Amino acid sequence: MAEPFSIPATTVVVTGGATGIGRALAERFLREGAAHVVVADRDAERAQATAAELGARAHPMQVDVTDEAAVNATITWIESEIAPIDLWCSNAGVGRGQGLGQDSDWDTSWRVHVLAHVYVARALLPRMAQRGGGHLLVTASAAGLLTNLDNAPYSVTKHGAVALAEWLAIRHADEGIDVSCLCPQGVNTEMTAGDAGSAATRMGGEYLEPADVADSVVAALHEGRFLILPHPSVAEFERKRTADRDRWLAGMRRAWNKLRHASAR
Numbered sequence: 001m002a003e004p005f006s007i008p009a010t011t012v013v014v015t016g017g018a019t020g021i022g023r024a025l026a027e028r029f030l031r032e033g034a035a036h037v038v039v040a041d042r043d044a045e046r047a048q049a050t051a052a053e054l055g056a057r058a059h060p061m062q063v064d065v066t067d068e069a070a071v072n073a074t075i076t077w078i079e080s081e082i083a084p085i086d087l088w089c090s091n092a093g094v095g096r097g098q099g100l101g102q103d104s105d106w107d108t109s110w111r112v113h114v115l116a117h118v119y120v121a122r123a124l125l126p127r128m129a130q131r132g133g134g135h136l137l138v139t140a141s142a143a144g145l146l147t148n149l150d151n152a153p154y155s156v157t158k159h160g161a162v163a164l165a166e167w168l169a170i171r172h173a174d175e176g177i178d179v180s181c182l183c184p185q186g187v188n189t190e191m192t193a194g195d196a197g198s199a200a201t202r203m204g205g206e207y208l209e210p211a212d213v214a215d216s217v218v219a220a221l222h223e224g225r226f227l228i229l230p231h232p233s234v235a236e237f238e239r240k241r242t243a244d245r246d247r248w249l250a251g252m253r254r255a256w257n258k259l260r261h262a263s264a265r
């Protein structure tokens, strides 16, 4: 178990913080008493608008998380102008491609869902280690534990995000760095707004609201848990998958065929 993370009086950064799950996290951390929450997003206008709505302890920052120099500059600026960062939520994400997708879908998904976390780890974890510790939260997805039948670039790169979060949690624990990995299934955000007919949506069961996800995150941080599963069924599917991979694959094939035939009717 990681150390319980206590939010009051901390400085938190949330990437992809302008909207959706990121915005709900920012709002919830402020309600829990964070001293500063940086709403970091590539969309400068929306980051500005969200921070203005969230109040004086919210600070907007424009950053593209796939640009390593920009991530470094963001960390340096926040730590010199606001305060040392206690918790970085690496949450920005994109839904790109259908089926096997195009090379550009793989490239973007890889950069946003994997390399962006590497850039933060390179720049921020040594700073945190030097001052005795810190916390990194990686937003992956249930697609990174199970799979997303619609979209290989998304599913594969989210598996990468889970693997990277595990690697960091193992390699940096002795430096006082705690890592959590958030793996929700369907959540009502702009990313899923056009998903009504997708296999992932029809298989995924109940959609949660971003605020429900933020509740799960805060509870898991308090408990010092690595894996954050806002949908309890994901834990059950994950157990079945690891217990018998062939049986799980056969079940997924049946589910996929059923969905395909239903949508062909």
Ligand SMILES: NC(=O)c1ccc[n+]([C@@H]2O[C@H](COP(=O)([O-])OP(=O)(O)OC[C@H]3O[C@@H](n4cnc5c(N)ncnc54)[C@H](O)[C@@H]3O)[C@@H](O)[C@H]2O)c1
Binding pocket: 015, 016, 017, 018, 019, 020, 021, 022, 040, 041, 042, 043, 063, 064, 065, 066, 091, 092, 093, 094, 112, 139, 140, 141, 142, 183, 184, 185, 186, 187, 188, 189, 190, 191, 192
């Ligand atoms: N919505 C879901 O059902 C769901 C399920 C599982 C995991 N997730 C993950 O949760 C995270 C948040 O998703 P959401 O549903 O809130 O999506 P969203 O589309 O509502 O918000 C994503 C935010 O990320 C920002 N962003 C995208 N690329 C960026 C970049 N290169 N640099 C900086 N900011 C960037 C966008 O501007 C946007 O504000 C993502 O990592 C997503 O993959 C979402």
